[in-house]
Amino acid sequence: MVGSAYRFAGLRKRVGVVVRVSPKPMVVFGSGKARTVSNSRLGKAEIVLDLSSVPSELFRLQTVAERSESWASGLAGWLEDQGTESSQLDSQSDRRLYARSAIAAGRVDMAKDSGLSQEEILWLQMHSAMSYGDSDVAVEKALALPPDRFPDKVAVLARALSVGDYSLTGDEADLLDGWPSSMTGVLALRMAAALPIDENRWDVVCQELGLSPEDDETFWLHALAAGESSVEESSEKAARIFESVASGNRPAASGQHSEPVSLEEKAIAARKGYIALLAPNEALDLWRSARRALDDLVDDFQVELTEAESDLPDELVARVNPDSLPQHALESLNHTWEIARRRYERGVEGEWGSTAADFHYAALTALRKGDISRAGDLEDSNGVLEAVVASFEEQQLVGKALDDPTTWSVLVDLIGPEDIPGQSEHAGPWYLSRGIAQLLDWDWSEARDLARESLRNSNDEAVRDEALNLLAFADYQEGNYEPAMVALERALEGDYTAALQANAGIVAEHMDPDRAAYHLGQLATEAPNNDLRLAAVRRAFHIWTSNRQAWEEEEEEDGESFELPGGLIDAIRGLAVQDIELEDFRDMLRLLANFDREWLADESHTSASPHVTSVERRVFVAKASADPADYIEAIASGLKRNSDLEWLAAERDSVVNGLRSLIFKDPENVGPAVYAFTAVDIGLPMDPFDLVVLTGGAVISISRSLASEEQIPAERVVELFEQARSSVGDLSDDERNAAEEIINIAGNSLAMAIAAGHEEQLRQGLQAFERLTSQLNGIPMRRINWTEVTKALRPIHDMASESISELDRAKSYSSATELTQAIDNVAEGFNKLRRYATNPRSFFS
Amino acid sequence: MTDIDRRNPYIILGLPFGSNEEEARAGFAKARRRLRRDPDAQYTTEDLTWALHQIEQLITHPELAIDVYRVPADPGAIESDARGVFHPAPHPVARTTDTESAEEWEQLRAAALSNAVRRVLTERLEASAQYIPYQ
Known part of the structure; x- marks a missing residue:
């Protein structure tokens, strides 16, 4: 083909x-x-x-x-x-x-x-050029076409505009007027054509493009197009937009904001009187491409670098960030003004050089000491120094000296504090600074007065908060806790600061534990780092628990539930899932296991913690669960894997001691004994003495309970008792004496329970025997099949034999004569029963 | 609650909260000199020693600072960086270019305009799914 x-x-x-x-x-x-x-x-x-x-x-x-x-x-x-x-x-x-x-x-x-025709050839050339990607030729051919024909040239022009630096002249723009705005590319071209040329056309295009004339982006485009004229630059809106662009942000217009403003836009915005925030590479670009413009901005103090420069030329750094230039570079550049300024700031005494900068700073140094004799050497660009000199002469702050906060400390020290200026934005910080100085000089009273002056003279929140903090400290030092707390709580209104919150906690500690816990709970929730949050939690817990008993002793005696304030609980919950140290995690979970059991028992609540697989989590979640056996098993499991875990051993000891205490305090309450039995039964690692005592206690409590119900103890109870009894010999002398006493009591209790249980069993055995033999009443003896009767009585016989054996073992646990006699009596009953069961004919004879 | 419970190691040494070890030692020396001059001062040498020890502990265990009242709470509120005649701003070195910069500014303006126009056009036209022939 x-x-x-x-x-x-x-x-x-x-x-x-x-x-x-x-x-x-x-x-x-x-x-x-x-x-x-x-x-x-x-x-x-x-x-x-x-x-x-x-x-x-x-x-x-x-x-x-x-x-x-x-x-x-x-x-x-x-x-x-x-x-x-x-x-x-x-x-x-x-x-x-x-x-x-x-x-x-x-x-x-x-x-x-x-x-x-020639026009059609041009038209074909235009399309051919576009197919080759040659925008210049395409545009040339498009513009050579008649304005009112070949509409697809508009798309070609629009495309060329979007890929190159092409812009239209006025005549060229006119050719667009005949085309509808719905046509592809027309709007784009119209906009480009209107910007530098025609205000009326600009408004129309903005409307067609959906750009509101009120939009910030529209304003910015218009300002750029208008150059030095035609835009109202003094308005609040203009200030906001220019400042935004100069700092590198887009004008806050609607629409997409994927592309940042360009360096050129930043420079133009800065030219309007705003600080241009330039990255080092941007400063270098301007330095290379438009140095005179950059110099204009630097001379007007309208350039700041966003970060420390590394490889910029010293000449450029000396222009845009002279403070960061090393001394040797200053000397190499012979930058005498910066050299002299640094010497002045360091307060270096001695002779000055002979440059204009030396003369100025030597005179300034003298002026700082109240010596105005060298005032003629001062470079006074804005008249402030002249006002300072006049202030010295008139013995009060006058003129522009009032507007320069750096003059105050110098002049007030020399003239006297009675003329401290008031109506100035700098007054508040100035009073505050002096107030803190008084505080550090141990003069609470003067510090308080100055803090009040600062409050009177400042609307700045940071200054006022600090003044309130100062006021609160002065009151706190004098033991006036309530006014101190009021001042701090006022300071805490509005912007949050961790330091103020911590101070509130300290003051509140002297008032009541709930108030302290509230403030420290706030700190624990909102502090900027986990360390401070953890410290706040610990402090709050300590304050609250140590003071609560003293403050609410009666309530404690009533045995009411012991709950932490909600804010503190929230803070602990938050920390439990943060990336904190394992030790801290353990502390938080321990608190939750004690005071927020329901929340912690739900494993999903702590599943986000980095310590999700830790022994700590398993143990404390188990502790929070409804069944203490889970907690004991978790401890046992952890200790079997790692017996060196001190905290876990402490948990174990706490459990063992708690159970032991409960058992011996109230042996009739069998609950603690059941958990103690669980601990022993699953092999919770523990001290041998503890094991003997806990087993003995559990056996006592369980045996007494069973005895009262005439139930025979399970074989496992007997086994554990015997293990404990056999371990006594391994204990030290002191421990053995104590353990033997408990084991004796446990043995008697166990023997008594066995006897009681078997006595009941004997009663049941006799009843069963009587039920069976009663069926034989009235039957001639010779007609009874004694072989079958003996067979029917076999279970009773076996039960009696087993009971006799168990009672015989129980006797070995008993150390009381009466108990032994009672066991013998029961055993004798079983002996009789067994004889009748073996030879029922003898019962009837 | 006694005065001892409210002792603040920084205040005793005349230091702002958060001072470092070197500043603490300097503060200690200065406060000792003051005590020698003023036997009736409200603190004793034992207080100063305690304060220095406390600050050293706080430096190694910052979590203990939870118990220390902070003055200032916000150093930024009093650290005035205000520039003026007695605290002059750094001096930029003198320019080496002439001040005839109008042409450069016009070039910057034209470039800025071109950049802004292209940005707005791209966003608006792409957002409205208009145009872009000859992909």
Whole structure:
């Protein structure tokens, strides 16, 4: 198919475009050369660009010509060889395709032979240039077209505008007026055309683009377009926008804000009188491309670097950030003013040099001491120094000296404090600073007065808060806690500060624990770092628990529940899922396990903690759960894996001691004994003495309970008792004496329970025996099948034998004669029962 | 609650809260000199020693600072960085360029305008799904 590209095999594979099929196929190869090929060779070639669906042969050729310059060259030669003339082309579309092919092939002269008008040739050249990505040629051709025809040139112009630095002249912009704004690209061009030229056109375009004239972005564009005129720059809105752009932020307009403002925009905004925040590389760019403009900004103090520069030239740093330049660089640059300023700030005594800077700073140093004799050497750019000199002469602050806060401390020290200025934004901080100085001089009273002066003279929240803090400290030092607290709580209104909150906690500690816990709970929730939060929690807990008993002793005696304030609980919950040290995590969970059990028992609440797999979490979540056995098992599991965990051993000791205490305090309450039994049964690692005592206590409590219910203790109880009893010999002498006493009591209790349980069993055995034998009443003895009767009584016989054996073992636990006798009595009953069960005939005889 | 319970180690040494060890030692020396001059001062040498020890502890264990009243609570409120004749701003070195910068400013303005226009056009037209032929 003509126009399609084929890959031909041979010594090397080559791609060519078929431009003719008869009488013999002709192919233009990538080299630009046209060659005929055989039909068979063409048939074997691989199609790489199939244009068979494109109906026009010329369009196919144009397509391939625009794909490759070498093909275009070859096609041009082929076209020329064809000698095609307009008369041979059947239709307007064929003529256009021929001309486009010729243009693509670089033969505009041939295109002109196509019979198309000059304008159409321009139009085709425009599109051809765009297909090659040549915006300049495309725009040139587009602008050469008649203004009122060929609408697609607008899209071409818009595209060129969006990819290059192209802008329209006024005449060029006029050609857009005839086109509807709905057309692609028209709006873009209109906007670009209107900006530097025409206010009326600008308003229309803003409206069409949906840009409100009130938008900040619109204002900024307009300000840029207007240059030095036509924009109201003194308004609040202008100030906000210029300041925003100068600092690198977009004007706060609606719409997308993905792209930041450019360096040039920052510079222009700064030129309006605002500080340009420049990154070091931006400063360097301006330094290289517009140094005079940068110098203008520096001279007006309108440049600040956003970060410390590293590789900037010293000359540039000396302009934009001289404070950061090392001394040797200053000397190398002979920057005498900065050298002298630094010496002055350091307060270096001695002779000054002979530069203008030396004269100025020597005179300033003298002036600071009240010596105005060298005032003539001062460089006084704004008249403040003249006012300072006048203040000295008049013995009171006058003129511009009042507006410069750095003059105050100097002048007031020299003139006297009675003339302290009041009506100034600097007065509040000044009083505050002096108040703190008085505080550090241990003069609470003077500090308090100055704090009040600061409050009277400042509306700044930070200054007022600090003055209130100062006032509160002075009251606190004198033991006036309530006014101190009132001042701090006023300071805490508005912006939060951790330091004020901590101070409130300290003062509140002297008032009541709930108030202290509230403030420290606030600190624990809102402090800027986990360390401070943890410290606040610990402090709050300590204050609250240590004071609560003293303050609320009666309530404690009533046994009411012991709850932490809600704010403190919230803070602890928050910390429990933060990335804190394991030790801190343990402390927080321990508090929660004691005071917020329900919350902690839900494992999902702490699943976000970095310590989610820790022993601590398992133990304290178990502790918070409803079943103490879970807690004991968690401790046992942790200690079996790592017996060196001191905190866990302490938890274990706490559990063991608690259970032991409860058991011996009230042995009739079997609950603690059950958990003690669980601890022993699952092998909770513990001290051997503790093990013996806890087992003994559990056996006592459980045995007494069983005895009262005439139930026989389980075999496991007996086993653990025997283990404990056998361990006594391994204890030290003192421990053994104490343990033996407990084991004796436990043995008696156990024996008593066994006896009581078996006594009941004996009663039941006798009843069963009587029920069975009663059925034999009235039956002649000789007719009774005694073999069957004996067989029926076999369970009773076995039960009696087993009981006799257990009672015999129980006797070994008893150390009391009466108890032993009682056991013997029960055993005798079982002996009788067993005899009758063995030989029932004897019962009837 | 006694006065001892309210003792503040920083205040005793005449230091703002958060002072470092070096400042604490300097404060200690200064306060001792003051005590020698003023035998009726409200603190004793034992107080000063206690305060120095406390501050050293606070430096190594900052969490203990939870018990210390902070003055100032916000150092920024009193650390005036106000510049003026007695606290002059750093001096930029004198410019080496001439002051005829109008042409540069016009170039900057044109570039700024071009950048701003392109930014707004791109955002507005992309947002409205308008245009972009010849992708």
